[in-house]
Amino acid sequence: MGATKTDLFTKQQNDIANMAKAIAHPARIAILQYLVKKNACVCGDLVDELGLAQATTSQHLKELKNAGVIQGTIEGVSVCYCINPKVWKQYKELFNSFFKDVSPQGDCC
Amino acid sequence: MGATKTDLFTKQQNDIANMAKAIAHPARIAILQYLVKKNACVCGDLVDELGLAQATTSQHLKELKNAGVIQGTIEGVSVCYCINPKVWKQYKELFNSFFKDVSPQGDCC
DNA sequence: TGTTTGTATCGCAATATTACGATTTAATTT
DNA sequence: AAATTAAATCGTAATATTGCGATACAAACA
Numbered sequence: 001m002g003a004t005k006t007d008l009f010t011k012q013q014n015d016i017a018n019m020a021k022a023i024a025h026p027a028r029i030a031i032l033q034y035l036v037k038k039n040a041c042v043c044g045d046l047v048d049e050l051g052l053a054q055a056t057t058s059q060h061l062k063e064l065k066n067a068g069v070i071q072g073t074i075e076g077v078s079v080c081y082c083i084n085p086k087v088w089k090q091y092k093e094l095f096n097s098f099f100k101d102v103s104p105q106g107d108c109c
Numbered sequence: 110m111g112a113t114k115t116d117l118f119t120k121q122q123n124d125i126a127n128m129a130k131a132i133a134h135p136a137r138i139a140i141l142q143y144l145v146k147k148n149a150c151v152c153g154d155l156v157d158e159l160g161l162a163q164a165t166t167s168q169h170l171k172e173l174k175n176a177g178v179i180q181g182t183i184e185g186v187s188v189c190y191c192i193n194p195k196v197w198k199q200y201k202e203l204f205n206s207f208f209k210d211v212s213p214q215g216d217c218c
Numbered sequence: 219t220g221t222t223t224g225t226a227t228c229g230c231a232a233t234a235t236t237a238c239g240a241t242t243t244a245a246t247t248t
Numbered sequence: 249a250a251a252t253t254a255a256a257t258c259g260t261a262a263t264a265t266t267g268c269g270a271t272a273c274a275a276a277c278a
Contacts, residue, residue, distance in 0.1 A: 001237040002262030008160045009135035013142070020133040025266085026118035026126040029207075033122070036211055043225060051117045056267050058226055063265095077224050077275050085211050092208035098138075099201035102145055102194050111232030111266050134236085152255055162238050167256055169236090186245050187254050220278080227272070234265065240258080247252070 016098055019091050022067035027052060027060050035070065035083050042078040125207055128200050131176035136161060136169050144179065144192050151187040 006014050023029055027050055034041060034049055047057045061081060064070045068087040072079045115123050132138055136159055143150060143158055156166045170190060173179045177196040181188045 001260095002235075002264075004134060004136075004236065004264090005161065006135060009139055013135040013138045016138050017133055017135040020129045020138075024126055024129040024133045025113065026115060026122040027113075027266095029122045029125050029129075030118055033207075044223095052114065052266095053268050054225075055227080055269075059266080062226080074275080077222090077277095079225065083211055088208070088211050095204045095208065098142075099197070099204065102192055102197050111234075113234090113266065136236095153253095161236095163255075164239075164257085165237050168238095171256080172235095181255095183245080183255095185254090186247095186252090188256090222277075223275085225273080225275105228270085230268090230270105232266085234263100236263075237261090239260095242257070243255085245253085245255105248250085 016094055018067070019094060022064060022069060023091075025060065027057075028064055031060060031064060032069070032083070035081065040080050040082040042075070042080055044078065125203055128176070128203060131173060131178060132200075134169065136166075137173055140169060140173060141178070141192070144190065149189050149191040151184070151189055153187065 009017075023032065030050055031046055034046065038045075043054070043058055043061060046061070047054050050057055052060075061070070061072070065072060065081075069084055069091060070081050071084045072081045074080075118126075132141065139159055140155055143155065147154075152163070152167055152170060155170070156163050159166055161169075170179070170181070174181060174190075178193055178200060179190050180193045181190045183189075
């Protein structure tokens with residue numbers, strides 16, 4: 001035990017959960033906000049910005065890259081990271097459709 | 110080490126991350142979708158619906174309740190759960206504002 | 219080629235999450 | 249009061265995440 005039983009759920013449910021997981025850490029939120037603001041940056045910028053160790057920052061970048069929501073290209077000695085607008089849009093739309101319309105009345109119990 | 114360094118980040122960043130964490134499991138996505146569809150249900154319904162053990166299901170309900178996104182009221186022998194529309198709206202709005210507008214061009218690097 | 223610079227990866231420790239059987243708790247029913 | 253029912257909690261095992269120092273790697277530069 002200990003591992004999520006993904007086979008019990010639909011692909012969509014696992015997708016949404018994985019998207020949520022990708023942004024379920026304040027450092028990763030901070031990275032994404034920084035990228036949205038600055039458009040692009042290198043790992044070193046984020047080490048200064050976040051206050052986490054280089055290894056830790058790199059690890060968070062890796063997770064965001066694995067999730068597809070950011071992309072990085074080699075820029076000389078450093079790596080330039082930016083939002084992947086296509087995947088970002090997917091996130092936006094999936095969360096949007098998930099939170100769409102709840103019964104507005106509310107008092108169910 | 111091992112614990113998130115919340116003090117490095119803003120309240121808003123921690124808030125968004127915590128909201129994401131609350132829905133970062135397919136079982137909790139499934140619970141919320143079920144609640145949106147059925148409007149209300151009891152724990153036993155979800156045990157049948159999800160295929161997870163009663164203890165596990167109850168634990169996921171507890172996390173959603175701790176996050177504030179659902180509420181439960183005692184209904185005889187069982188407990189009736191439903192979405193907390195106020196908090197749901199907050200989630201919707203916070204995610205919305207987070208994903209708002211990215212640079213539409215995209216090719217930054 | 220050797221050095222510098224910026225990142226990624228490895229290895230490890232601390233902590234958190236997921237899952238479930240067993241038990242407890244609380245309200246109803248007999 | 250005893251039995252039943254539904255849910256919460258406890259205890260524990262397996263796995264995942266977070267964080268960092270140390271090291272490896274790759275590109276630019278001397």
